[in-house]
Structure formats: C-alpha cells, structure tokens
Amino acid sequence: MLIKAEHLKKVITSILKAAGSDTTEAETVSEHLVTANLSGHDSHGAGMLPTYLSSIRDGLLNLNTPAKLISDSGSILIFDGQRGFGQRVAREAMEQAIVRCQETGLVLMGLRNAHHIGRVGSYGEQSIAAGLISLHFVNVTDHPPVVAVHNGADARLLTNPICFAMPGTSQTPEVLLDMATSKIALGKARVAMNAGSKIADDTLLDASGSPTNDPHVLFNNPPGAIKPLGAYKGFGIAFFCELLAGALTGGGTIQPENPRHGSIINHMLTILIKPEHLVDRAWLHDEIDALSTYLLKSPLAKDADADIMIAGEPERRHRAERSQNGIPIDPNTWQELIDVAATVGVPRQTLDFFCP
Ligand code: NAD
Numbered sequence: 001m002l003i004k005a006e007h008l009k010k011v012i013t014s015i016l017k018a019a020g021s022d023t024t025e026a027e028t029v030s031e032h033l034v035t036a037n038l039s040g041h042d043s044h045g046a047g048m049l050p051t052y053l054s055s056i057r058d059g060l061l062n063l064n065t066p067a068k069l070i071s072d073s074g075s076i077l078i079f080d081g082q083r084g085f086g087q088r089v090a091r092e093a094m095e096q097a098i099v100r101c102q103e104t105g106l107v108l109m110g111l112r113n114a115h116h117i118g119r120v121g122s123y124g125e126q127s128i129a130a131g132l133i134s135l136h137f138v139n140v141t142d143h144p145p146v147v148a149v150h151n152g153a154d155a156r157l158l159t160n161p162i163c164f165a166m167p168g169t170s171q172t173p174e175v176l177l178d179m180a181t182s183k184i185a186l187g188k189a190r191v192a193m194n195a196g197s198k199i200a201d202d203t204l205l206d207a208s209g210s211p212t213n214d215p216h217v218l219f220n221n222p223p224g225a226i227k228p229l230g231a232y233k234g235f236g237i238a239f240f241c242e243l244l245a246g247a248l249t250g251g252g253t254i255q256p257e258n259p260r261h262g263s264i265i266n267h268m269l270t271i272l273i274k275p276e277h278l279v280d281r282a283w284l285h286d287e288i289d290a291l292s293t294y295l296l297k298s299p300l301a302k303d304a305d306a307d308i309m310i311a312g313e314p315e316r317r318h319r320a321e322r323s324q325n326g327i328p329i330d331p332n333t334w335q336e337l338i339d340v341a342a343t344v345g346v347p348r349q350t351l352d353f354f355c356p
Helices: 005-019 023-038 046-057 086-104 121-129 186-195 232-247 281-296 313-325 331-343 348-354
Strands: 068-072 076-080 106-115 133-141 155-157 162-166 175-179 265-273
Touching: 005 023, 005 046, 005 331, 005 348, 023 046, 023 086, 023 121, 023 313, 046 186, 046 331, 076 086, 086 106, 086 121, 086 265, 121 133, 121 162, 121 175, 121 265, 133 232, 155 232, 186 331, 232 265, 331 348
Parallel strands: 076 106
Antiparallel strands: 068 076, 106 265, 133 162, 133 265, 162 175
16 A cells, blocks of 8 residues: 555554654654655664564653763763664754764764664764764664674674765765665565565575575574675674674673663764865865766666666655655555554554545
C-alpha cells in the first residue's frame, strides 16, 4: 500500500502519544521516521516502531527525557542521552553543538547513551541547514552483534554508521554521505524479510559462517551475520566507530563485558566545522561546483547500474517521488503497526482513519 507522508506521521504520532510520549517528542520522532521513509530508507522509518515500543515496555527507553549536557569545555561538548528517544536527544545535542560552532568555528560533540538515533543523515541535515560541515561516527551497544569482522565467521560488531555532510552551493546540491559500515543496514534485512525478498550475494553469512541470501538468518537463534562493507576497509572504519563513538564519548563499545539488554543504544561522536574559518566561502563554492561537475560528467561504465550521482542524490530523488505518490508500506509492516498500536490502546480504526 502507498501512504501519504502526512497520514503516516499522524499514525506514528498517535501511537507514540498513546505509549506515553508528550506531543513534541511524539512529533519529533514521527517526523524523523517518516522523513527516513520519504528518503527511501524504510529500514529506519515507520517499521522501527515495534522495536521502540518493545524497548519502552522493557524499561530500556526512557520517554520524555532530554539530552543532558554533562561536560562543556568550550569547543568540546559531551551529552548524555539518558536512554531517551534517540531522535529527540540527538537532535537536541546537535542544536546546542551548532550554536556553539557558530561561535567557535569548530566543535567536537559526544553523545552517549541515546536510544536508537535512527537515520544519522538527519543530523547531517541539521548542520547543513546551519551552513556547517559535519562528520558523524556512531556505534551501537546493548544489542547482540549482527556484523562479522573481516574474515570472521560470526557476528561481533553492529552496523556502526558514519555520516559526512556538506552544505550545497547555488549550483550544487548539499552532499550527504550517510551509510552503515556493514554491507547493508540491519533494518534493510528486516524490510527484505517482511517483503519476502532475498539479499544480494556476498552480503550475509548463516550461523555456520556459510554464505546465504536469506535475511531470516539474522533473526534466527543462533544468528548469522552481515559482512563488513568493503572487506577489511569497512571493518577498519567500523572499529574506529567503536573507538571514537563508543570509547571517546564514554558510552562504551560492543566488547562483551558491556551490557546487552536487547535494546539499541547509540553513541555518536560529531565534528562540526564552520567553513569560513578555513577558506573563503565563494572560493569553496567554486571548488565544490567545479569538482561536482567534473565527476558527474564522467562517461558511464559498461556495467553501470545507474547514472552517476553524488551522495545525497538518491535520497532527494526518493523524496520527490514519494512525496508525490506516497510511501510504500508492505503488508507485514502494516500489520506490525496495527499490532503495536493495539498494545497501547490505539484501535485499528484509527490507523484506517488516518490512512484511508
Ligand atoms: P545506503 O547504502 O542506502 O546509502 C548510503 C549512502 O550512499 C547515502 O549517502 C546515499 O546517498 C549514497 N548512495 C546510494 N546510492 C548511490 C549511488 N548510486 N551513487 C552515489 N551515492 C549513492 O545506506 P545504508 O548503509 O543502508 O544505511 C541506511 C540508513 O541506516 C542510513 O540513514 C544510516 O544512518 C542508518 N543506520 C543507522 C544506524 C543506527 O544505529 N542508528 C545503523 C546503521 C545504519
């Protein structure tokens, strides 16, 4: 089924309010999830709600909890997300870091103990909107591992995403590289499983360490694993996400002595840069325009699977198409939303009313 973004937002907001979030928190999370769907990242959209509701039920996600500034040394800020809704606490921490960066030109911001912060690109978009460049390194704890190390047969890491964001110019759109350091994000396997589809070759290992295309292996017991992106290179970047986001923020890494209660806790290290402190903005824009034009004009390779794009372009195209035609929700995900709504007393009729 295809659902209009504004209808899906109402469904999610009503479920979150019924679960106990105040209106602002419910709307912030809902906006984030639906923007992920609009951007083509269904892995981080409405389909995350059952996971969030189960974290709330298990006392692993604290509702109506703000980001708390625990250390401020000028251009270095550390926040504790206090297991609050990640979409809320990460947004709040970014807002404060952006204000500081406008004064100092450079900020290093650590956020520890946020419940799942969702699509990391959302925080890159916050800095882009403020005219700033940002780099984000994220790790995941409190969850059983799902990603193998390079040449390893079992899961030892999670999908540790990175995001790099650069404001656009009058001619070149903003650049937003936002990706897991595993071959696919875990949510993409959930989406494929719900849709009854297979995963591409050379992406998954089953519980015995053998290659498979079946996304169910990640949700079985014992579980399989997703391979790291780009073999040892992705493994190396994921390791640095553990060090930068996990160890340097004080949140902790995936090492087995840290707790694994079964929720998703994110820790994020963010670097914010005000470009005018380094170079003249007009010159920078000329360089961005010239570089982008040069790269986009490359002739297409014989085995190209798409036209040449710069990071952020696929999401823009998805947003244009899905804003117009609606967001596709598969029957299993819709049923999961109906079921999860019922657990907090939102009847099926409410979902049908919002999504006619
Ligand atoms: P992906 O593989 O779909 O896309 C990654 C990036 O590649 C995007 O910046 C996109 O613009 C770019 N891209 C895609 N196709 C391209 C092409 N043909 N040419 C040029 N650039 C292209 O993303 P993913 O790794 O599946 O991650 C999906 C989402 O999951 C992200 O938003 C990420 O932040 C999120 N995530 C979050 C967590 C968490 O713990 N919070 C963990 C993992 C992933």
